[in-house]
Amino acid sequence: MLEQLTTICSVGIIPNMKATILINERHQISDNAFIELVVWDVPTEVIGSDHQYKYRLALIVDQVCIMRYDNERGKGGHKHIGDKEISYAFVDIKTLIDDFLKDVEELT
Numbered sequence: 001m002l003e004q005l006t007t008i009c010s011v012g013i014i015p016n017m018k019a020t021i022l023i024n025e026r027h028q029i030s031d032n033a034f035i036e037l038v039v040w041d042v043p044t045e046v047i048g049s050d051h052q053y054k055y056r057l058a059l060i061v062d063q064v065c066i067m068r069y070d071n072e073r074g075k076g077g078h079k080h081i082g083d084k085e086i087s088y089a090f091v092d093i094k095t096l097i098d099d100f101l102k103d104v105e106e107l108t
Helices: 093-107
Strands: 020-030 033-041 053-061 064-070 078-081 084-087
Touching: 020 093, 033 093, 053 093, 064 093, 078 093
Parallel strands: none
Antiparallel strands: 020 033, 033 053, 053 064, 064 078, 078 084
16 A cells, blocks of 8 residues: 555756856845845756746845845746746846846845
8 A cells, every 4th residue: 555655756867967157156235235146057948938047146135135036947037026026038148137236226
C-alpha cells in the first residue's frame, strides 16, 4: 500500500544550460537603504518573457524590500511596489535599469 502513495522524484542536471551573470551589484544609497541589481543571460527565454534575460532589481529600505522588478517564470516582466504588482514591458537591459532607477528616485 505504501508503494502506491510514494511519489518518485528525479532531478536532472543539464551541464550546457548555464546562465551567465551579466550584472551583480549592490549600491548603498543612504544609511538605511540600498539597491541590488542582478541580471543573467539565460540559454532559453524565461517562460512569459520574449528575451533571454532573467533579472531581479530591488530597493531595500530598513531591511524591507519596498520595490522589485523581476520576470518571474510564467509571469513575464513586472514590478512590485508595496503590495501592488504592475506589468512591466522589457525593452532592453539599459532601459530596465533606467526605469528602475527613476522609480527608486521617486520612492526615496
